[in-house]
Structures are given as structure tokens and as C-alpha cells.
Amino acid sequence: MAAKSATGKRVTLRDVAARVGITPAACSMALADSDRISPATKEAVRRVAAELGYVGSSAARALRKQRAGAIALIVPTTSRHVFGHSYFMHVLSGVTSVANDHDTQVLIATNADTARGLTAYERVMRSNSADGAILTSAAIEDETVDRLLASGLPLVLIGNFPQLTDAITIGVDDRSASRAATEHLIEVHGRRRLLHLTGPLDHQTGVDRRDGFLEAVTAYGIGADAIVLEGDFSEERGHALVDGLGDTYDGIVAANDDMAFGALTALRSRGRAVPSEVALIGFDDFGLSRVTTPAISTVSVPAEEMAVAATERLLKLIDGKPAEWTRRDVEVSFRYRQSCGCGA
Amino acid sequence: MAAKSATGKRVTLRDVAARVGITPAACSMALADSDRISPATKEAVRRVAAELGYVGSSAARALRKQRAGAIALIVPTTSRHVFGHSYFMHVLSGVTSVANDHDTQVLIATNADTARGLTAYERVMRSNSADGAILTSAAIEDETVDRLLASGLPLVLIGNFPQLTDAITIGVDDRSASRAATEHLIEVHGRRRLLHLTGPLDHQTGVDRRDGFLEAVTAYGIGADAIVLEGDFSEERGHALVDGLGDTYDGIVAANDDMAFGALTALRSRGRAVPSEVALIGFDDFGLSRVTTPAISTVSVPAEEMAVAATERLLKLIDGKPAEWTRRDVEVSFRYRQSCGCGA
DNA sequence: CTGAAAGCGCTTACAG
DNA sequence: CTGAAAGCGCTTACAG
Incomplete structure (x- = not known):
């Protein structure tokens, strides 16, 4: 039409x-x-x-200029489960607001279906539907990221990809943030027997947040009492992990808020009081943690801010304009609410 | 590229x-x-x-076939505030999954900026960037909806638009659902002095949910004791409205869960127990209501299901294929949790 | 049945 | 300086 x-x-x-x-x-x-x-x-x-x-006509213009006038937001299907709705909505908000300001369309691409060996998002890119892409939350071993990168298509990654040294990335320093959150439980709330519920360890985020936790407990000499259980960012897993464990710990660092909430419901059903018996801290602050009772203390990840910066960077890359950064960390902030013992 | x-x-x-x-x-x-x-x-x-x-090349194909191979999901900026993140993510999930199955791209369009009297999404449509659009949660008086409709572009609306008799729409029966939720507080929990916090009354959803409430209290002859306060779907307003009111009621029907949560925090700070002193019920079930304490009883709106059906309908419309419906209501379900007095 | 021209609607490199 | 041709990459209507 x-x-x-x-x-x-x-x-x-x-x-x-x-x-x-x-x-x-x-x-x-x-x-x-x-x-x-x-x-x-x-x-x-x-x-x-x-x-x-x-x-x-956008098609005629695109054909003639060899420019789609659009960018793609790539959402690997796995990460939809992994990172959840709210995260993507924060990202989408950031991407669309910048794209709008630059008269650029936003396409949503997933790798849901594959045809002829190409994922849906590779086809989006290679068919010239988009001039570049924001890729968020890919798994460490996702080979399509490498192919996309190798193809030379303008690409900005949200997250940390230490192995992809040539990629343009923006993320948060998950390791330091997780370490700081853990140290908060130790220093401010005197917890010594800590449990960490990890994220999926095929995602760098999961690895880094675990490593930060380990750094903290090691630095304080309480590593022997520390427990690390592998999770997947889901509330269900958080609940199940805590439910299947004895009551030998006095603090939990969950790699995200969903798992923290799962832990909270499990603690509740076991009759363990939060924060008095168990201090709890999560990660993300995408919405959930603020509304629970007790409200979950957490590390606030500025997802929309990352998306805004990523999109601005991508548009510069597409236009061949000079840019200020290639790898960038944005600052997290700490929201100490009730679940760690800080809040009212 | x-x-x-x-x-x-x-x-x-x-x-x-x-x-x-x-x-x-x-x-x-x-x-x-x-x-x-x-x-x-x-x-x-x-x-x-x-x-x-x-x-x-998607551009060459689009130009030759006069078909973009894409649909637009239109998000009026006002409704971003009004309906919130989770709602759109449910809708987006539904739209992308269907579009993916049909090799169709999904564009996100807002009316954020206007140029030459056209909103951004009118330009999307008229520039042939999309073959059709899903428009969700427009205000009753949004004149761009009428223009879009008049232009003959394939369009499916999510929500209720009684005045647009020619439009293809899919929604839920907000009035009946709200009436049923209200009757639940009356019949099952014996509440007689009810407060309704409305949604924005420039949206049909706000009007219909209010009317359903009024039908119920009238039917039970308790209209004289009923209070209706105009809200806007925001947690803040829900909180403020309850905070500014005396304690003359024993039940609240909030037009959405955000306002219900605002009411809950206000009741908490006033020292009124939920559900024993005040029974509370919300609307939407997009995520928030399940995780609060007490969990908020609510009317579950199948946003993703609506989006799936809307997208399938749109693709048929674009292809000129026969379709089963022009105006459709999907069923809501009731989630009676703790805040009304039902849950554990 | 099959080959190859025409043309979708633009923008820019080129000719005058 | 300015007019108008060429051509982006496809697909289909047409000619043979």
C-alpha cells in the first residue's frame, strides 16, 4: 500500500x-x-x-542509495528466555528513541527460523533490509555473532565479549558490580556464609557475575563457606535451588532479580526471614525487584542508557563518522532496599 | 551493507x-x-x-513487487506511558512470532516526531515501508487512526473502538470483565462499599472498565456507597488517590494492576490490611500482580494471544485472503490471588 | 514454451 | 550551471 x-x-x-x-x-x-x-x-x-x-518510496530510495534507512535490533531467541521481557523493552525504548531522531526505521530480528543455513537475522542484514544492527545478550559461543562480525556489517554489541576483540561493545562491568554487591553483604550486613545463584554460564554475564562474587569471598577469606549453584536467570530455578539446599548460609547473591525473587519465595516457604536470617541481593533492577515485599536490593543496570549509546554509536559507524569509543562500560548503581537489610 | x-x-x-x-x-x-x-x-x-x-535485495524486490514484505507495529507515544512496558512486550512477542513464520519483517513505529503534518507512522505506511500495521491502544480521539483507516491501508486495531464501525479490531470485553471482577468482591467477599480507580477516560479501556464497575454496583443496589476516582493507569496516581481519601470503603477495583499496586502501597502506609480490611482487585496480569505481597488478584488479559490473532488477521488482509472475523473479543481469565481474599 | 525487455521510483553521475 | 540519462536489483508481462 x-x-x-x-x-x-x-x-x-x-x-x-x-x-x-x-x-x-x-x-x-x-x-x-x-x-x-x-x-x-x-x-x-x-x-x-x-x-x-x-x-x-522507501524501497526506491533504498535501492538507489544502497541504504535501507533502517537498523535491526537482533534478539537471539535463546536470550529472550534468558533475559526476559523487561530487559528487551528497556533496550527497545532506547533504540527506537534514537532511531526516531535520525529518521531511521527499527526492525526487530530474531534467529527463530533458519533457511539455507542462514539465520533470520543474517538474512535481514544481507538482504539489505537494515544498514546495521544492535545485537544484545548473545551467548558466548554464538557463532552467528562471529559470522556477522566477519561479514563487515556495522554491528554494535550490548554486553561483554572479551574474546571478540575487534567488536564494538557496550556493557556494564558485571564482575566489579557483583563483587561490590557481595562486599556489601559482607561489610555492611556482616554476612559470612554466602550463597551465589549464578546466571547461565554460557553467557558472559553469568560468568562475570559469578567471578565477582568469588573475588569478594576470596578477598575476605570466606571462600570455604561460600556456595555457588548454577542457575539460568529464571525465577523457577532460583526457587528450586534454594529449596533443595539446607539452611547453612546467611546471605544470597543472585545473579539477577528473577532468581532473587525465586529465592525469596523459597525462603518464605521454608520460614526463613529476609533479611534478618538471610540477606538477599539481586541484579538488574528492570522492574520486579522494586515491587516485591521485601523489596529486593539490587544492582541497577541502565539498559536503556546502553541501548541509546549503542544506537548512537551504530549510526555513526554506518555513516563513517568518527566515534569516541569502541568498548565502553556504563556505570551501574546500587539500590539497597529491604532484602539486604538496608531499607526501611 | x-x-x-x-x-x-x-x-x-x-x-x-x-x-x-x-x-x-x-x-x-x-x-x-x-x-x-x-x-x-x-x-x-x-x-x-x-x-x-x-x-x-529486499529493496529491489519491494520496489518491483510493490510490497514491502514488512508490517509495522504502531505504538502511539501517549500509550507507551499509558499502557507500560510489559504490555508492549507481550504484544511484540505475539507479532514477531507470527511475522517470523510468514517471512515478514516487523517495524516499530511511533508517532514521536511529526514532519510536514504527518506522524512518523503515517510516513512509514505511506512510504511503503510496511504493507500494513497493527495499531495498539490508541486514544479514543486519536485522529491519525481515522486518517490511517481512511487511507485504506491494511490495519488491525488492538482494543475496542466502538465508534470505528468499519475497523478490524480485536480486544477483550472490558466492561463484562470489570463487572465480573466487581461482582466477585461483592458476592464472594461480601464487600459493599466499593472504590473504583479508573484508567484514563480518553481511552476506551478506561471507560469500559469503569462502566462495568458501575453496572455491578448498580445491580447490587450499592451504587450510593460506591466511589469512582479518575486515574491514569499509573502506580503513582493509584497511590495518591487512595492516600487522599478517607477509609470509608472495604473493597477496591483498580482499572489496572499498576494502580492496584499503588493502592496497595498506600493502604500499607495507612495501616489498612489487605485483604481483611480492604479487598483489592486489579486488571491486566502483565507480570507485576503475581509478584507482590499480597499477590494482586486480577483479570488476565491475553495480550500476546490478541497480538497473534491480530497479526494473522493482518497478513490475510494484506493478501486479500478470506478471514473469519472483523471484530473479535478474546476471553479474559480471572486470577484470584491473595489481595481479594481468595489466595492462600 | 522460453528469452529478454521493460519498468518499479528514486538519485546522482554525466553530458551538454 | 542545468537537463535528462542511467541504473540500483529485482520480477513479470510481453514478444517471439
């Missing part, structure tokens, strides 16, 4: 040009505000274009 | 054709599995295409 004139036909540059009495080429230049065209002609073209309701 | 051969140039149908020794036209037909092409040639074309990494 397309812009229609009264007769139902699409309004093209030829129509505008005919009405103004110039060529489509001149019309095109007029709308592009070229110096070649006189102010009077530009004005006439603009008036007629508005009258006829002319809107340029 | 585009699919690259070893030399860095985009691989086009001409390259494939040259290699196979046929014309690009024949190549195109081969890839489209046309009867005109022999099985042997098709096989050769497919092999060479795979070898060269050929992926067709």
Missing part, C-alpha cells in the same frame, strides 16, 4: 514534477534542499508535494 | 545467473520455484546461490 491520490494511484515524484513543471530529478534535489535549486522552485515543490500527499 | 563476495561486491542475481549460464530472469524464477524452470536448473541455481551467499 502507498500514498494515494484521489484516483487511488500512488503519488510519485513524477506526479509532483509534472505539476510543478520540472523534472523528477530536479524535484528530488528540491526536496533534498540542494543548492542547485532556487528557493522559489523548492517552495513550489514543497507546496505541491504537500498538496498531493507525496511521500517518497 | 550487503552480502559480499570475496571481492567485496554485493552478490546479485546477475552474478548467480552468469555462473549458472542463464538469465537473471530465469534465475529469479528458479528461486521462486516456478514451473517454467527445469528441476536440474533449479538445483544448479540453488547450489550456486548458496555458494556465492546470494541473498536477494
